[in-house]
Amino acid sequence: MNHWLAIVGMMLLTVLIRASFLVFGQRLAFPDWLNRALHYVPPAVLSALVVPMALAPAGAVDISLRNAYLPGIIVAALVAWKSGKTLLAILVSFVVYGVWRWCFVH
Amino acid sequence: MSTSLSRRALLLEGVRDTVPMLVGAAPFGVIFGTLAVAAGLSATASLGMSLLVFAGSSQFIGVSLIGAGTALPVLWLTTFVVNLRHALYSATLLPFARDWPLRWRWPLAFWLTDETFAVVEHRFRTKGSEGGQWYWLASSLAMYGNWVLWSAVGVSLGQSLPGLANLGLDFAMGATFAAIVAPQLKRRPALGAAVAASVVAMLGRGLSYKLDLMLAAGVGVATGLLLEQWGKHKEQAA
Numbered sequence: 001m002n003h004w005l006a007i008v009g010m011m012l013l014t015v016l017i018r019a020s021f022l023v024f025g026q027r028l029a030f031p032d033w034l035n036r037a038l039h040y041v042p043p044a045v046l047s048a049l050v051v052p053m054a055l056a057p058a059g060a061v062d063i064s065l066r067n068a069y070l071p072g073i074i075v076a077a078l079v080a081w082k083s084g085k086t087l088l089a090i091l092v093s094f095v096v097y098g099v100w101r102w103c104f105v106h
Numbered sequence: 107m108s109t110s111l112s113r114r115a116l117l118l119e120g121v122r123d124t125v126p127m128l129v130g131a132a133p134f135g136v137i138f139g140t141l142a143v144a145a146g147l148s149a150t151a152s153l154g155m156s157l158l159v160f161a162g163s164s165q166f167i168g169v170s171l172i173g174a175g176t177a178l179p180v181l182w183l184t185t186f187v188v189n190l191r192h193a194l195y196s197a198t199l200l201p202f203a204r205d206w207p208l209r210w211r212w213p214l215a216f217w218l219t220d221e222t223f224a225v226v227e228h229r230f231r232t233k234g235s236e237g238g239q240w241y242w243l244a245s246s247l248a249m250y251g252n253w254v255l256w257s258a259v260g261v262s263l264g265q266s267l268p269g270l271a272n273l274g275l276d277f278a279m280g281a282t283f284a285a286i287v288a289p290q291l292k293r294r295p296a297l298g299a300a301v302a303a304s305v306v307a308m309l310g311r312g313l314s315y316k317l318d319l320m321l322a323a324g325v326g327v328a329t330g331l332l333l334e335q336w337g338k339h340k341e342q343a344a
Contacts, residue, residue, distance in 0.1 A: 003151040006178055010168055010185045011158040017189050019215035021196035022203055030197055036334065037327050038191050040299040042163070044326025045188055046287035047300035048307035048319055049167065053280040056311060072277055073284045080285035081292075087133055089285035090278065097277050 050077075065104040072097030113240050120244030123229065127221035128252045131162065134282075135253050138165055139260020141279055145173030149261050156257035160217065160250060163286075164188045170279050171319075180317065187323060195223040202235040210239050217246035295337065299330030 020028055054073040055061055063070065076093035080086055135156070142152035147169065155165055164185045171181050195218055203211055222245045230238055291297045303326025310318030 003147050003172065004154070006168070006172060006181055007151060007155050007158055009178065009182045010155070010161075010164065013182055013186050014159055014161050014164065014189050014192070015216050017186070018192045018196055018218040019212065020193045021200045022211045022215045022218070023208065025200065025204070028197075030193065033331070035194065037331055038194060040296060040327040040330030041187055041190065041323065043287055043290050043296045043300040044303035044323045044330070045167070045184070045319070046283045048303040048322035048326065049170065050280055050283045050287065051304035052307050052311055053276075054284075055308065059312070061308075069277060069280060073280050076281040076284040077288040080288040084289050086282075086285045089288075090281045093281040093285070094278070097281070 068097050068100040068105060071100050112237060116237050116240040117244040119229075120225075120241040121248045123225050123241075124221065124245040124248045127225060128248060131221065131249065131253060132256045134162055134166075135256025136260040136263065137278060137282065138162070138169070139257040139262075140264040141166070141260075142169045142257075143261055143264030144276070145169045147172065149265055152261045152264075153254070153258055156254050159185075160253060161185075161189055161192075161219065162253070166279065166282065173276075180320065183320060184323075187320075191220075192218055192223075195220075195227075198227060199223070199230070202230050202238060206239055214239070214242055214246060217250055219246075219249055222246050222249050295330045295333035298333040299326040302326050302329035 021030075050073060054070050055063065057067060057069040072093045075096045076089045078089075079092050080089035083089065138156065139152055142155065142165075143149065147155070155168070159165055159168070167184060167188060168181060171184060196215065199218075203214070222242070225245050226238070226242045229241060287300065291300050303322040306325045307318055307322040310321055312318070313321070
């Protein structure tokens with residue numbers, strides 16, 4: 001894949017979205033349902049990325065001790081949920097992931 | 107004299123109010139740079155993405171999709187959907203910027219991130235927008251310089267430790283997404299959106315062009331909207 005083509009496309013889309021109202025003004029209208037729908041985009045997209053990564057890191061569903069992604073990602077979600085601290089959650093989950101691999105995967 | 111003085115004061119105020127956001131974004135810049143290299147992007151392309159796209163979450167998702175060999179239209183569609191919330195920011199700030207010349211509005215739009223939106227919107231709403239373009243510009247440039255700088259640190263880290271990818275950097279991506287999404291699930295419709303999207307993503311695993319992601323996002327958003335609607339009806343009935 002051409003990485004630069006990918007990046008330039010991402011740039012154009014992003015800047016056009018950001019410029020939408022600021023540059024093109026009130027000729028655009030933002031319907032109410034779209035406004036509400038936007039709130040659900042991050043949880044939907046991120047969950048759709050994370051859950052398969054946790055349950056099937058190598059492509060096939062793997063709920064066994066050998067899958068260190070599952071406990072690591074569960075811990076990341078739990079710590080972030082409880083504390084609201086993203087960075088802390090990532091660090092703690094990394095420790096769990098590392099220790100788990102060391103205990104069960106080798 | 108007095109205008110240049112107040113201009114400097116506005117620039118300083120903009121940077122100062124953005125400092126917490128700079129600190130918060132820094133580690134993610136480093137993680138992004140490292141992951142981009144691990145996903146197979148060249149150092150220039152990794153840095154180019156931070157310079158040209160300048161949108162944290164879509165950069166993370168973009169790099170993970172590029173690493174998985176996703177087709178360009180799906181990558182772009184995902185970018186569009188993930189960044190659509192910025193149109194909302196654009197609309198919210200328009201009343202303040204309506205009379206500014208286009209040479210101001212284009213660059214400020216290019217640099218409009220979640221963080222700068224939060225800072226600028228709060229300032230304008232509480233203290234007014236007089237001379238606000240300088241304040242806004244300062245916040246934008248601080249975020250931009252910070253993001254590019256820490257991305258570069260991450261890129262050089264990823265390059266000097268090529269084995270880093272095997273040490274579970276793909277796990278770091280999953281953990282980052284999980285940590286970002288979890289606190290958003292405290293409201294029931296959002297939780298429903300996440301569960302529905304996850305189920306569809308699991309069932310649709312391996313669909314061509316990563317269409318499973320778009321399908322999951324669509325079903326998730328629809329579920330969220332339906333649950334929200336349903337909650338309102340129940341409230342009215344009670």
